[in-house]
Amino acid sequence: MKIIKNLTLAIAFLLILALIIAYARGYRLDLYKKSLTPTGILSIYSNQKAAKIYINGELKGVTDININLPPGKYHVEIKKEGYTSWRKTVKLKGELVLTLEATLFPLTPSLSPLTNLGIVKAVAIDAAEKILLFSQDSNQEKDGIYLYETNKKPINFFSPLKLIILKKNLTENVDFTRSEVYFSPDYSQTIIEFSLLGSSNKKVDKVAYLLSLNEENKQPFDVTTSKETLLEAWVKEKENQNLKILETYPKDFFKVATESFKILSFSPNETKIFYQAKKSLTLPLIINPPLISTNQTEQTRKIKKDSYYVYDKKEDKNYEIIISNKEITNLQKITWLPDSKHLIYIESNNSIQNTNSKKKIVVIGYDGTNKQTVYSGPFEDLFFATTSEGNLIVLANLNPETNKWPDLYAVGIK
Helix, strand or coil, rough: CCHHHHHHHHHHHHHHHHHHHHHHEEEEEECCCCCECCCCCCCCEEEECEEEEEEEEEEEEEEEEEEEEEEEEEEEEEECCCCCEEEEEEEEECCEEEEEEECCCCCCCEEEECCCCCEEEEEEEECCCCCEEEECCCCCCEEEEEEEEECCCCCCCCEEEEEEEEHCCCCCCEEEEEEEEEEECEEEEEEEEEEEEECCCCCCCCEEEECCCCCCCCCEEECCCCCCHHHHHHHHHHHHHHHHHHCCCCCCHHHHHHHHEEEECCCCCEEEEEECCCCCCCCCCCCCCCCCCCCCCCCCCCCCCCCEEEEEECCCCCEEEECCCCCCHHHHHHHHHCCCCCCEEECCCCCCCCCCCEEEEEEEEEECHHHHECCCCCCCCCCCCEECCEEEEEEEEECCCCCCCCCEEEEECC
């Protein structure tokens, strides 16, 4: 009897263990079919907590949560009052976990002043969290070029604004509004080429200076005659930097990328590439067989010349980014948010030559989905920058009747 009792307990234990394992793998008891059926798990998160989750139009809870569902196709929508909505259609498979991460942006972003200079030109320094500012308001003790460091807060000991050079220390009649700016690959130096005021339309006189971004330049170094040579060296150095990052990618991809891609930028975590195809080709599978439970947005491996794409190294996925040249004001200003999951750029519905056209700043997922307008308020000079926290900085004049020039403003989109 004791043996039978122990055997019964052992069998019961094994049955309970099997049920626990089955439950953990997503199996649920279907009373209608009188059997255990496999389910999948949707693991849903959002940057804004307690956002409502709608699946096929039905409220299922709030983020962050795991939801068990039978295999099938589902339309998922994440909503929170005061924020943009996020949508995605997914196919859920039994026994698998599919993770969805939604980013919601405020419908009414905050706007806070950062400078009081009177800025005629602003240039974001890529990947350096700094902005080069040009102040030109007929004030010899104030007019000049400044460096604004976006990662410095008011509580920091050092000011976020640093003088690079006063205008009075440059050649007389340089025009800050007509200048071209180039940065060294390590962003420690800049070459600025100025047009000179009073130049005839037939011949524009120019002067170029090499300036340090680490200190004030009392005596600028004139590189007008050697500018092109310096820029060629900087371009070559930048290409070598890109090659070093590409070397961390699989060899088969490295060969295709170096021969067929014009790399526009790497994501901040260097796992994704935003690029333009230099020729048409079919991108080979790098991870074969493909990974499961990955991003389900339809990818494309048939690449068309001159089209734009994002390649994700971790999942070996390639997504086309549909960009209309009629909508993009400046292709070079398409950049990454710090989360490495979104591209951000200025969009206009009118001619790119018309600077008074209605323009807005939009964010799109790295897979080309969930395009959202994050700011459509006033901003000038087709300028914006992002901070390490994922907020925006724009150039705006909120009181043009009193102020001649705009200043920097922080836009809270988190």
